[in-house]
Amino acid sequence: MVRAPFWVLIGLLTFASANAFAAAPEAGAAKSVAEASKRVESARAALAAAVQRVEKEPPSNADLDAALAAVEALKDALNAGVSFETEDLDYARAVLAARKQFRAQREYVEDRRAKVHIHDFRRRIDSALTALNERMAKVAGKDLDAKALDESRAEVEALRKLTDQGRPLTSQDPKFAAYITEVDATLAKHGKGLDDRWLQQSAQKQRGLLDERRKALSTALAELAPAWSDEKFGLTDKAVLALQKQLDEGKPLEERDRAYRSEAEKARGEITQARRKMEELVVQAGVSRVKVEMGPAHDELVVAAKALRARKPTPEQLAEAKTAAFVVRKLVERYEPQAARSPAISQYIAEVKNTLAEVEVSLQVRSLDAARLDVVQSLRNIERRSATPEQFEEAKTALVVLEKTLETVQTKHPAVSPTAIEARQLLRDGRATMERRRYEVDLQQQRVKVDEARKNATAAVSQVQAEKPSEAQFQAAESAIQQIGAVLEAGVQFVKKDRDYAVYAKETKERMADLAGRITRKKVVMAAADARVQISERLASTKQSLESAKLISATDVDVESASKSVDEIMKLFETRAELERQDGGYAAYAERARAEWLRLVETLEFAKQARTLRRMTGEALAAAGTAAEAAAAAVDLRKRKELFASALEKLKDCQEEGARMVKENASLAAIDVLVSGSPTRPQEVMAQCGQKAESLREPQKRAEVQLRFIEGPKKAYDAVKPLVSKGRKDEALSKLNECIAEGRILENQYPEFKEQKFDVNGTRMSMLDLIQVCVKERKPLQSAP
Structure with missing residues (x-):
């Protein structure tokens, strides 16, 4: 059945019936006849233009898509005005003409799209078919390897898929349908040719391998006939199996290749003849030959069995029994194929197996007994009070040996079963004993480790109780306490399992806390002593700085140095605030030192004010005198004016700020201010500032008038x-x-x-x-x- 192309189905669903145009108007329905007419005419013009573009050869895919969109647009325009078709005669006539145009141009657009698709598919199929024909021509008459065969089949399959993609278009074009039929025939021809080539090559290869296996079987039979031996018998048996395997691998070829099937039937007949001949040779050789080969070893096995029946066979007898059992076991395995073909040989082999079973069972029982004895001895060793890790390893190894020995013996044999049951019970009990003793020894060692850590920590803490312990001693003591915690953490599993150890661990933790507290208290005592020394030294140095700051010749640097020293004392108090809560003696000392510090703060404040007063009076008077002298010597009127103004400003501050400071702190009136190298009271200095200011006002005004005259009237006149x-x-x-x-x-x-x-x-x-x-x-x- 030929499927219709997808776009044809869409066209049928969308445009097949004219009744579709009578459907209810969509959300974009026209609001008036004029609007509907305009939309229809616009859509018809756009469709006509789109159809004109697809008439060129070959049309582009974009133009074809645009034409299909124009068809859809005309359909939407007709649906938008469907309600006006029964109301307006002119619009109904226009719609009738538009519907005719819609059907005609829709069919034309669809036909053009189909032809374009057919042309594209034919071009692609031609290209792939040409490449396939060239490949098939190159490999014609040559043996194909697996890779070349797979590549050829892949090309055939790819072309078949491409042909299937274009097959739906055959209903649109009879010529394209005939072309697809020809391509299908070519693909079938190439596919059959590749299958035939594969069958031919596979049959040839399989026939060659089959001939090799048949020749190998014939050669083995020829060598077996004159002088029969186990080795030759084994080689012949392998040749039979190899030929049978080759026949099984070539079974699928027998149905498709008559010549190979004939050769396979001959090979099966040869296998049957070979097996019959091997059975005849075995019967001819008889049990006598087997006894010759196996008899001496069997006799040694019988002797070993008698020795094992004794109560305590020697180690040499046990070793000889193991060797004899091993040799007989290998001989039994060798002659089992002959036993399957000869009842007499089978009966003799059965007798040998009975003796072999007796010896092997006895050896198994004695190996279990030896393994049990090792386990019992190793368990006794670990039951001692001072069991070592090596003894635990020996016990573990003995248990593993016993377990492995149980895996090798015939536990269901009546002679072995009781010993095996006892061994299993010993294995379970031994593991439980080993686990119990391991726990007990580990617990004992854990207590020893904790005791040692406690002893070391106690000794280390005792050393830090000296008068002046070093930092290294403190670190050693803290590390020793931490080591107790580490040892306890390593044995945390014993806390839940052993009540006595849990109590011991709790008491040890309390001991840790006590030792840590002793270290902390010692640190507090040493820190308090160190703090007292530092504060005392800082108070003494601060007093000296303040004495320097109070001198008449003190500078701002001296005052700043004293201020920093006072601030550093405050920082000492702040950084050691926690120490006051920890040590009552230090707290009392800090309180006394803080009171002394407050007095120093007051002294510093007075020194600052005195220094400020000296700077605002004596130093200002000196600076004003210097500025006045510079102004008198200045040639530049502007510079002269500025210098006079600066001097007067300093003198003004000397009077006003000096008076304010003395008024705020009457004690400042008693200090000395250095004026021209002589100590002078502040009031006298302020009076001198006033006198100096009065003497500078006249020259300052003169300089100002002269400057304004030059920069004002004179400058304008010039x-x-x-x-x-x-x-x-x-x-x-x-x-x-x-x-x-x-x-x-x-x-x-x-x-x-x-x-x-x-x-x-x-x-x-x-x-x-x-x-x-x-x-x-x-x-x-x-x-x-």
């Missing part, structure tokens, strides 16, 4: 002539107005300096003179057009 010469009269007039305005401002602010003469372009002028000159020169510029 800029007039260049502007006039360049014809920039408006700007020159502006500068003259600026000269007059700035001069009036200075005259009003500093009336005492209005008559002072200043240098103006080589002429000495006062502020009034310069103002009059500027007024005079302004008039011509104001009247000029």
